Amino acid sequence: TQLLEQSPQFLSIQEGENLTVYCNSSSVFSSLQWYRQEPGEGPVLLVTVVTGGEVKKLKRLTFQFGDARKDSSLHITAAQPGDTGLYLCAGARGNTPLVFGKGTRLSVIA
Amino acid sequence: AAGVIQSPRHLIKEKRETATLKCYPIPRHDTVYWYQQGPGQDPQFLISFYEKMQSDKGSIPDRFSAQQFSDYHSELNMSSLELGDSALYFCASSFGQGGGHSGNTIYFGEGSWLTVV
Numbered sequence: 001t002q003l004l005e006q007s008p009q010f011l012s013i014q015e016g017e018n019l020t021v022y023c024n025s026s027s028v029f030s031s032l033q034w035y036r037q038e039p040g041e042g043p044v045l046l047v048t049v050v051t052g053g054e055v056k057k058l059k060r061l062t063f064q065f066g067d068a069r070k071d072s073s074l075h076i077t078a079a080q081p082g083d084t085g086l087y088l089c090a091g092a093r094g095n096t097p098l099v100f101g102k103g104t105r106l107s108v109i110a
Numbered sequence: 111a112a113g114v115i116q117s118p119r120h121l122i123k124e125k126r127e128t129a130t131l132k133c134y135p136i137p138r139h140d141t142v143y144w145y146q147q148g149p150g151q152d153p154q155f156l157i158s159f160y161e162k163m164q165s166d167k168g169s170i171p172d173r174f175s176a177q178q179f180s181d182y183h184s185e186l187n188m189s190s191l192e193l194g195d196s197a198l199y200f201c202a203s204s205f206g207q208g209g210g211h212s213g214n215t216i217y218f219g220e221g222s223w224l225t226v227v
Contacts, residue, residue: 033216042114042200042218043153088152090216097143097166098202098216100152 003027004091006101014109016078021104023089024071030093032072034063037086037103046074079108112137114203114219122225123191131186131222135203141165142184143216144176145200153200159184171195191226198223 005024013019023032031050035043047056049065049072056063060083062075076083086105090098115134123129135142141160145153146169155168159178170176173191178184188195202218 035218040198040221040223042220045215045217048215095165097155097158097168099155102152 002102003099004089004101006087006089006104008104009102010105010107012107012109013079015080019076019079019106021074021076021087021106022071023073023091023101025091026070027091027093028069029091030069031091032065032069033090033092033098034072034074035088035090037088039086043088043090076106079106081108081110084108114201114217116199116201116219116222118222119220120223120225122227124227125191125193127191127226128187128189129191129224130188131199131201131224133184133186133201133203133219135182135184135201136217139203139205139217140182141204141206142178142182143202143204144170144184144186145202145218147198147200147221149197156186188224191224193226196224196226 007022033048034046037043047063052069053067054065060077064073084107086103088100088103090100092098117132143158144156147153156170157176158166162178174188176186198221200218200221202216204216
């Protein structure tokens with residue numbers, strides 16, 4: 001059973017389009033982290049959200065943590081080919097290690 | 111800024127051989143985590159150490175062992191290797207345990223590719 005469900009699993013869009021990736025769970029997390037991973041490389045941290053309802057912006061990326069701290073979303077505005085990659089959400093409960101979702105593989109076509 | 115350093119980056123071993131992966135955490139980080147990521151899979155937690163003591167254990171096979179040394183680096187020892195052990199092994203580090211607080215953000219190394227033939 002996957003603790004964190006990410007959707008969609010695959011997404012292929014044209015350059016300039018907007019997109020939203022979702023990370024959902026029935027469990028409450030004390031924090032949630034979003035990573036981006038290139039093939040054969042380690043996950044690179046994008047953001048950590050901690051407070052329910054929190055919104056963080058990173059240039060064209062907007063991250064939101066649900067009020068109940070069970071879900072999160074990542075919105076990309078005006079996607080660019082450089083945004084292509086695997087986006088992973090990972091949640092933590094207290095001092096337990098991160099658990100990952102299966103990821104959303106994004107392809108942005110020029 | 112210094113990141114998590116893993117070595118070797120690539121390793122090829124035969125079945126039933128032994129392999130050792132090394133991880134050097136970000137300076138002043140006291141917690142190390144090991145994850146295994148199979149092809150097309152999400153990272154699976156294996157084991158973690160906090161202040162040189164095992165803190166959590168995940169899906170680590172009995173054939174694997176790990177430890178954290180006095181300088182906080184960690185080694186993952188894998189014996190009796192099987193074809194199914196072929197994967198990307200990540201080490202991550204943080205200051206403090208878990209990811210429950212913004213101050214305990216976890217950073218990943220670039221991974222060690224293990225291929226068992």
